[in-house]
Amino acid sequence: MSGRQDFVAGLRRWHVFARLGWFEVKRRYRRTIIGPLWGTLNLSVFILALGTVGGGLLNKTFSAYLPFVATGMIMWVFISTIVSESCSLFMSNHNLFRQMQFSYSTLAYALVWRNVIVLLHNLAAYFVIMLLFVPGLVTPWTLLAIPGLMLTAFNAVWIALLFGMVCLRFRDLQQLVTTILQIGMFITPVFWTPDSLGGIRHLVFVQLNPLYSLMEVVRAPLMGVPASAQVYITAIIIAIVGSSLTYAFFGYFRKRIPYWA
Amino acid sequence: MTALVLDHVNVDFPIYGTQRSLRKILLQGATGGLVGRDQARSNRITIRALVDVSLDLQDGDRLGLVGHNGAGKSTLLKVMAGVYEPASGRVLTRGRITPLFETMPGLDPEDTGYENTITAGILFGMTRREIEAKVPEIEEFSELGEYFALPVRSYSTGMITRLGFAVATAIDPGILLMDEGIGAGDARFAERAAKRMEKFIGRSRILVLASHSEALIRSTCNKAALMKAGKILAVGGIDEIFKEYHQIIQ
Numbered sequence: 392m393s394g395r396q397d398f399v400a401g402l403r404r405w406h407v408f409a410r411l412g413w414f415e416v417k418r419r420y421r422r423t424i425i426g427p428l429w430g431t432l433n434l435s436v437f438i439l440a441l442g443t444v445g446g447g448l449l450n451k452t453f454s455a456y457l458p459f460v461a462t463g464m465i466m467w468v469f470i471s472t473i474v475s476e477s478c479s480l481f482m483s484n485h486n487l488f489r490q491m492q493f494s495y496s497t498l499a500y501a502l503v504w505r506n507v508i509v510l511l512h513n514l515a516a517y518f519v520i521m522l523l524f525v526p527g528l529v530t531p532w533t534l535l536a537i538p539g540l541m542l543t544a545f546n547a548v549w550i551a552l553l554f555g556m557v558c559l560r561f562r563d564l565q566q567l568v569t570t571i572l573q574i575g576m577f578i579t580p581v582f583w584t585p586d587s588l589g590g591i592r593h594l595v596f597v598q599l600n601p602l603y604s605l606m607e608v609v610r611a612p613l614m615g616v617p618a619s620a621q622v623y624i625t626a627i628i629i630a631i632v633g634s635s636l637t638y639a640f641f642g643y644f645r646k647r648i649p650y651w652a
Numbered sequence: 653m654t655a656l657v658l659d660h661v662n663v664d665f666p667i668y669g670t671q672r673s674l675r676k677i678l679l680q681g682a683t684g685g686l687v688g689r690d691q692a693r694s695n696r697i698t699i700r701a702l703v704d705v706s707l708d709l710q711d712g713d714r715l716g717l718v719g720h721n722g723a724g725k726s727t728l729l730k731v732m733a734g735v736y737e738p739a740s741g742r743v744l745t746r747g748r749i750t751p752l753f754e755t756m757p758g759l760d761p762e763d764t765g766y767e768n769t770i771t772a773g774i775l776f777g778m779t780r781r782e783i784e785a786k787v788p789e790i791e792e793f794s795e796l797g798e799y800f801a802l803p804v805r806s807y808s809t810g811m812i813t814r815l816g817f818a819v820a821t822a823i824d825p826g827i828l829l830m831d832e833g834i835g836a837g838d839a840r841f842a843e844r845a846a847k848r849m850e851k852f853i854g855r856s857r858i859l860v861l862a863s864h865s866e867a868l869i870r871s872t873c874n875k876a877a878l879m880k881a882g883k884i885l886a887v888g889g890i891d892e893i894f895k896e897y898h899q900i901i902q
Contacts, residue, residue, distance in 0.1 A: 392734075407774055411758075414771070418762045421803075487758060487775070491751045492734030646737035650666060 392494065394642030401496030408497045412504035427512050435516040438464050445582055454525050461520050462613040463581040466606040469510045471572045473547045476502055478565040480555030485652040495641075495648060499551035503544050510540075517613065530615040539608035539618065546605055546630050549637035556644060559651045579603050601629050654747035654857035656709040656732060656827055661741035663702040663731060663882075701727045702738070703882045709858050716869035716890065717862040718897050719879035725862035728879070729753070729829045732860060747857055748826030750776065756816040761805035765796055765815055768804055772819050786822040793848065794818035795841070810838060817845055821852040828856035832863050866894060 392400065401408060420426030438461045446456035477499075481488075484498050521528050558565045578596050580588075585597045597603055604625040611618035702724050709715060717725040730736050731743060733751035757775040759768055769790055773783025791800050794814045796807075804812060853859055853872055863869050869876060869890065876893035878885045878900075886896055 406780060410771060410774060414760070414763065414767070418760065421762055486754075489730075489735055490733075490753050490757050491775070492749070649736055651668075 400494040408500035411501040477554035478558040535612035716873035723879040750825040
């Protein structure tokens with residue numbers, strides 16, 4: 392199987408990744424009443440607390456700051472979970488592909504699908520908070536969140552495969568990625584607004600920060616405005632460069648995956 | 653026509669121990685340059701698991717793989733299954749490959765017997781409809797009764813074995829690859845299992861069975877191959893292969 396055949400086979404047998412992804416979520420529901428919604432509840436408390444304290448610290452009104460933190464945190468959890476889970480993509484699934492011929496892309500699709508389902512749970516927090524505190528935030532622009540999410544999900548697929556492969560071969564990198572993600576939460580505009588940085592800092596931590604663009608294509612529409620053209624262009628460039636790199640890398644090293652595992 | 657052909661297949665396993673870390677590779681780059689890196693590559697420990705293996709199996713062939721522990725039987729099966737791609741040489745297959753190494757792929761103790769059955773069927777390459785159609789038969793044969801709708805973590809070991817066996821033997825195997833027979837639980841069940849196994853193997857077009865049991869190979873295979881240290885020493889009739897095998901042992 393070549394790399395391309397692998398991508399196609401994984402997509403064509405979509406019911407495999409759909410089932411693997413959905414069952415991971417479903418298992419979190421077992422023996423609990425609200426299952427993965429505990430994560431959502433947890434996140435909501437965090438958002439409300441931070442929205443109150445942070446709004447005061449940054450001298451912003453509650454109704455202006457709350458949606459910003461809510462959308463930022465929801466998207467940050469989505470992206471950072473995907474990146475950190477990507478690192479163990481092949482390590483945690485080796486019982487599947489060490490038994491039979493397997494399209495490895497299936498694992499990446501399943502990972503992304505699972506996280507999209509969890510994101511939909513977390514968006515419940517968004518809707519509840521918005522209805523309670525900031526009605527009127529949802530505008531027709533909000534619909535742009537859907538193509539935005541598709542763009543981010545596309546990026547998530549190559550991230551899952553590339554990080555999965557590299558971390559499988561070099562086990563140290565998983566720790567490194569964890570560290571970077573921890574800092575990433577603070578150096579990416581999740582709690583603070585992009586316009587509060589200027590000059591070179593704005594360039595490095597906002598414009599050139601890939602995590603920001605991948606987050607913003609969904610976050611801005613959720614706040615009722617379209618993302619800036621620059622954000623879209625950056626996200627599209629990341630998609631093109633990242634997927635080409637992964638395509639080449641996967642095509643070349645795909646057959647070594649079972650040997651690395 | 654079903655066929656399984658191996659053409660001068662070699663398989664090497666790289667052993668990553670100390671040099672798996674990125675630090676070593678970075679340091680190699682820094683200290684030794686290109687030459688150092690080349691040297692490092694040739695110094696890398698690899699285990700040659702299969703050496704120049706060629707086989708030609710056609711419709712109706714039932715091959716028993718015979719050899720010591722570590723002779724390469726399981727690796728050969730995994731190469732046939734498409735898990736490992738050979739370092740050199742080619743594997744040509746025509747027909748659906750069904751590898752049965754562990755009984756249930758994707759088994760999760762939190763899911764019910766029914767859910768695990770569907771998952772395994774889908775992973776084996778069946779459509780949802782195909783596997784759903786087999787569910788009543790699997791449920792009946794595994795004798796799980798009410799337990800079929802309960803999570804697998806509530807099963808006894810024997811029940812898990814029975815479910816795994818029932819699912820695995822429900823498929824239409826094409827090219828069937830087996831590492832030892834499938835375990836089948838208590839004596840009463842073993843008898844029913846043996847019958848079902850026979851039918852299951854009978855539905856396959858090609859069988860490759862690795863086993864230490866001479867009786868099992870004699871009863872299911874029509875030819876055998878003797879393996880030693882990753883090589884196929886001989887392929888032929890079962891009697892002559894076992895004669896050679898016993899000579900090696902002594």
